[in-house]
Amino acid sequence: MNWLTNIIRPRIRSLVGAKEVPDNLWQKCPGCENLLFTRDLEARFNVCSHCGHHLRLPVKQRLNMLFDDGKYELIELPKVPSDPLKFRDSKKYADRLRDTQAKTGLKDAITVAAGTVGGQKIVIAVFNFNFMGGSMGMAVGEGIVRASEEAVSRRAALMIVPSSGGARMQEGILSLMQMPRTMIAVERVKRARLPYIVLLTDPTTGGVSASFAMVGDIHMAEPGATIGFAGRRVIEETVRETLPKDFQTAEYLREHGMVDMVVPRAEMRETLARILRLLMDRGASQGDVIGGSGKAKATGGGKSLSLNPPANTSSQGQLAAKRALRQVRAAKRALENLEGKESGRTRVGQ
């Protein structure tokens, strides 16, 4: 009854060992089985030109795609104890870790970089699925803590891009503790009122989906990505029923209210830049907060009237505030009616 990632196990197996950039000239699309010319595929950020299937995007390409001019600064991540449990299954975890490090040239499954997107400062932490299924152990947890600190100290937004089967079970209970630890990390970014954005990519499951990945201010997801808590196989064994075809896909999560938007890679950069601009460069309304004066100010050229009641403590003040609020609402209705008539539409009621 655990949430580790049974479902993606076969895929982990097939991918561990595969290099980030394949040597072969041609690749078969997992979506439509067409053969794709690797160089074309890379030019299209690993999206199939026939069916639009989003193949996994190597970390470097992801960072190049997102940051302005493909320029970014890598953030050095702290060292962590590497094998706290002295874990061993068919192979020692210490050896497995060393082999994976040698094969990928990476220290662990997360890369953190800083730069700008659309001119706005941002720190981006990207999971590497090729590193033990992107599983979250102490190194990944510490990487996210570090990324959050970096975002806060730079007054930058934070984006995390999970691609992970869940917790790294070879680190046992210490991997479970990364759930609260990463929650604490992103909480600090929120407290600093900096945007925290999650870009859910394939797959985001288990302890990763059940912690920092589901508490973003904005949740973006890549088309077709598997996102969920329990693995598909575990669920099938538990409930003994056929699962919906689109079960646990990005689109399914959007339909169920867990994701704001499913964004194709081709639109990713622009969408992210727009969100960052809206949240970080608030333009004319910047700092325009209704105070205790009881006077409501129109913001943004009078188009959107704030309905926040002014802060008052006395009951007399509260009455006055309520009256003001009623007046503002009436004014807003009048404005909307006017706009409706002007554009030739008639509005009946609210």
Next chain:
Amino acid sequence: MITLDFEKPVLELENKIAELRHVNNGSGVNIAVEINRMQTKVDRLLQVAYGRLTPAQKVQVARHPGRPHFFDYVRSLIEDFTPLAGDRLFAEDEALVGGLGRFRGRSCVILGQEKGNDTQSRIRHNFGMPRPEGYRKAQRLMAMAGQFNLPIITLVDTAGAYPGVDAEARGQSEAIARSIESCLRAPVPIISVIIGEGGSGGAIAIATADRVYMLEHSIYSVISPEGCASILWRSASQAQEAAAALRLTAQDLLGFGLVDSIIPEPVGGAHRHREETIRRVGEAIESALIALTPWEAENIKESRAQKYLNFGRQLPAA
């Protein structure tokens, strides 16, 4: 009562003692003396067996259906317990239960998983495996605790959050994540006791606390030994090896500095001495509460966060 494999030799003796107690005296044998002699032997055997439980045996003991469950603790430790139902969003989930009550004179919020103790109640409580509704109710109760400045006590006993289609559709991941967030944002003391099984995300969702205690034979793990074995050993029958490799015993967790202390169980385990176990848990909670009182909202949140941030940074040499 269910007998675990390693308890079988003891069980024969325990049965003989039970028979002896019913024998009509008059046979000339001093039965009381005989009973005492055998009981001493039983205690010694139990002490030996329970003193060297393997991790796999600990898993069995932690899951023993005769252990006290959430409502057993509440009945003994909480006065004026007032259960509160529902997440105000979708449903009531009886796998994760809780409410208001009075612990040693103080109003508090208490919540935890309830596994049930017969077929009917096990089904009603979904074997202690909460759905998102359960975790959203936990969020609601923790927020209420903050609102009224009441300490939070959580009793953790779950194989894990429920892996079902409906649970996924309603956002099991988000519900668990937000429950952890509620723990971190609580401006009041949170005291957690792992009373049986601490099953991964479904457990830590309500166990991100200022003080975390484990009963001596409880377990706390990122994945069940069976699940781990089927992934890493490709066979669930290797669960014994996985149980050892995962380092999931209370003693392991204390060694890693992840729990504050272990509450000793009476010899022979919590399922043999339910009331005494509950009493000891009550003592532990009370001393934690005394140590954490008085509290200041910002300080308690910050020290809780610091405690978790420090986890794993200075591990004792394994």
